[in-house]
Amino acid sequence: MSDGLVLAVDTATDSVVAGVAALHAGEVRVLAERAVADHRRHAELLTTLIAESLTESGTARTDLTAVVVGCGPGPFTGLRVGMATGAAFADALGIPAYGVCSLDALAAEADRxxxxxxxxxxxxxxxxxxxxxxxxxxxxxxxxxxxxxxxxxxxxxxxxxxxxxxxxxxxxxxxxxxxAGWTGAAPAIAVPTVRGLTAAAAAGIGAGRMPEPLVPLYLRRPDAVEQKDRRAGAAR
CATH class of the missing domain: 3.30.420.200 (Nucleotidyltransferase; domain 5)
Structure with a gap:
């Protein structure tokens, strides 16, 4: 199993999540984490939160061995911010970027x-x-x-x-x-976490498996496309 330091990011929800985790034999230890709820400033916040997480954890960019990116499902505009940033970090550092379903990350944290x-x-x-x-x-x-x-x-x-x-x-x-039918207590986990994101990708990272290309899970077309199509239909 490979060990290493992982940068995890997610912008699939209204919250911008970023942090650094140490992965050892499938166990995840979070070294630093930031989560800010602001759906209008994903692009503005993400790089700042990454920098803060690296500083707090004492991790240099060159120490990172993998990037984990939440691929949604989520809104088009917010989701592409996290994916583009995560892919850019991985490419610049020459390390793999693992895409995970953001709902899988939530489940991994909730099921701990x-x-x-x-x-x-x-x-x-x-x-x-x-x-x-x-x-x-x-x-x-x-x-x-x-x-x-x-x-x-x-x-x-x-x-x-x-x-x-x-x-x-x-x-x-x-x-x-x-x-949707739940009548119990409010959930303890509301947005993807660094631990959950890393855990969702841990098997692939630990095995040294080459990741698949990052593919966003939009599940439906963006609003702008639908509005354009509606205008085209009205014109016809």
């Missing part, structure tokens, strides 16, 4: 202390337009998703799990989880 292998974890985040991004997990494996749908559709899809009490852990947006 789960001992019941039969319980399921639901992750729900805000997709705007009265919709949510969601995925369902069991034993660290993704069973469904990532998908985008109205909360009522998610609630209907998960009705058997709700009635059987199989979903015992949740992560993401409290309001949107509630609208």
């Amino acid at each position: 202390d789960v001992v019941d292998a039969g319980s399921r974890t639901l992750v729900v985040t805000d997709a705007r337009r009265r919709e949510v991004y969601w995925a369902l997990y069991e034993g660290g494996r993704r069973l469904r998703g990532p998908e985008v749908a109205a909360p009522a559709v998610v609630a209907e899809e998960l009705a058997p799990d709700w009635s059987a009490g199989r979903i015992r852990v949740v992560a993401g947006s409290a309001a949107h989880l509630e609208s």
Whole structure:
């Protein structure tokens, strides 16, 4: 297994997340982490948060051995900031960039202390337009998703799990989880974390596996394209 220092970034939600973690034999130790909720300033904040994390952890850029990037699902504008920045860091340093589903990162953090292998974890985040991004997990494996749908559709899809009490852990947006059927306590994990992001990529990093190209999980076309298409249709 390879060990090393990992830079992790995510801009798939309204929060900008960046930090440095040490990965050793599959175990993740967070050395520095920043998370700022401001969906309008992803590009402005990210490089600053990366610099602060490197300084706090005492890590030089040349000490990094890998970059982990949350690839969504998320909004087009915010998501591309994190992916472009992470890819640029990796390219400049000549190190691999591992893309992970941001919902997987949320689940990995939420499941850290789960001992019941039969319980399921639901992750729900805000997709705007009265919709949510969601995925369902069991034993660290993704069973469904990532998908985008109205909360009522998610609630209907998960009705058997709700009635059987199989979903015992949740992560993401409290309001949107509630609208999808969750009636328990608010989730402890609301946005991707450095630990979760690194854990989601740990198997590939530890094995020294070459990562796949970074591919954003938009799940739907950006607003600008849809508006352009609507104008074109009206003109026709």
